[in-house]
Amino acid sequence: MAEMRAAVTRLPVPAPPVRPEYLQEVVAGRDIGVVQRPLGFWQRLANRGWLRKAFILLVIAVAWQLYARQLNNPLLVPTFSDTLEAFWSGIASGDIPQKVSNSVLLLLKGYALGLSLALCLTALAMMFQLGNDLLETLTSAFNPLPAIALLPLALIWFGLGDVSIIFVLVHSVLWAVALNTHSGFRSVSTTLRMVGRNCGLRGIPFIVKILIPAAFPSILTGLKIGWAFAWRTLIAAELVFGVSSGKGGLGWYIYENKNMLDIPAVFAGLFTVILIGLSVENLIFRNIEAATVRRWGMQS
């Protein structure tokens, strides 16, 4: 301390100048107006998320086309234009729409059932210690188990039909959604829980009115993962045992065309799967996000 003071006196820093005081009127905020500069045309374009993503897809399509052209082996990799052509003709013949609706209907059934089961399990886990232990044990046991591995068993139990597929779909959705919902519930802040209990909420109303909306970002993640898992499982199941009750889905479409060496149609089938995945993510989930978690400021 003493050393520092000594150093200060030794340094030849002049005292700051003495300046006169002054006061002035400020311009009222509303008189200033909005100070802003409009963004340029390209900047505004670059701000559109869908445009940037469309650009990425375009680049991939062009690269695909160029590579397939250069390879020149339609049995291995058909060109992008051939795939599109097969896709259009599949749609025109009503083949692809039929297969898509078969697959999607089945998927929705399994998804809905999986979601309701996941909700019941997590609600139990939040209300009872034993339910919590049950959920944790089951998720850690079954989450790593690929749903498709249960298909042979499902075939023995439920036979060749929709029920078998729904069974494996439920398995693929249930654990992913339950895991995310549960971890979302547990990360709800103590303050919010206390607010809920302060208002006299307990049991199911507490879960519905406090935990579910507060954990919605995690739940939404679970829904997305569950959807992707279900989609994969469905296509795989259709590939493995093909036609269920006489009408095949997209997986069967891919398998069938592979057997007939109609490779562009195989690619068209894959293309459809991707297209549905993209549109569910960008149309449905994105809008749910915008209307909920982003509107509430829980996610930027």
Added chain:
Amino acid sequence: MNALDSRPGPSPLLQVKGVTLQYRTEQHRVTATYRVSFDVYAADRFVVLGPSGCGKSTLLKAVGGYMAPTEGEVRLKGLAVRTPGPDRMFVFQEFDQLLPWKTVKQNVMFALQASGKLRGKAAEAQAMRYIDKVNLTKFANSYPHTLSGGMKQRVAIARALAMEPDILLMDEPFAALDALTRRKMQDELLQLWADTRFTVLFVTHSIPEAVLIGNRILLLSPHPGQVKGELNSDGNDPVDPNSGVKLSDRIHNILFADRIEEQEVVPHG
């Protein structure tokens, strides 16, 4: 009971009788407060003041019904408090006490509807009346994440007051605010009190805040919290006629004496 009955005047609204609170951590059983007793009367602005670690927030949680005392009891209007309930509305320190998925108006209405106190139009009217009292009518349809910290706390106060609870429990509600906003909020709280005459149990670690807000100040010692005394305040930091010392300085001396003892004890321990 006899001593209470023979006392003149009204009976206390809230009675805290010999409350010892303990909570368990991984290894230890920690005693937060030891045999704390005090009475709060209707229209009191009762401040619980103490340094950090004196268990004042824990004490408030016990009054709120979030934890059960190991010893002693809490009685509200003569009935033992066992669970959280809308007759004791909490205002927390944290800004995340508002439900982010509801607008200001919906947040205030939520408490009314969830507790079954009011429904529909009546709930909306009551909510708007209290939102107006905290000067947030313009923001009734805003989501909490668009509000400043002070505004969020005002919404929380409106939500609690709209319930017209028997007692308002405030756990350092202004501690997370900047100094200017805090000062403004303190004045607004006093204004609201002058308006509606609610009963409030207010926890703080700030001596100036206690002196300004409270009409009765309970002093707690740290580790574990024990009652050191109760003082009266008129909000203007009055000078004690006996000692000629200002209230805030008296409080400071009482709490500061602890600090020295504590410092002496620690090296040996």
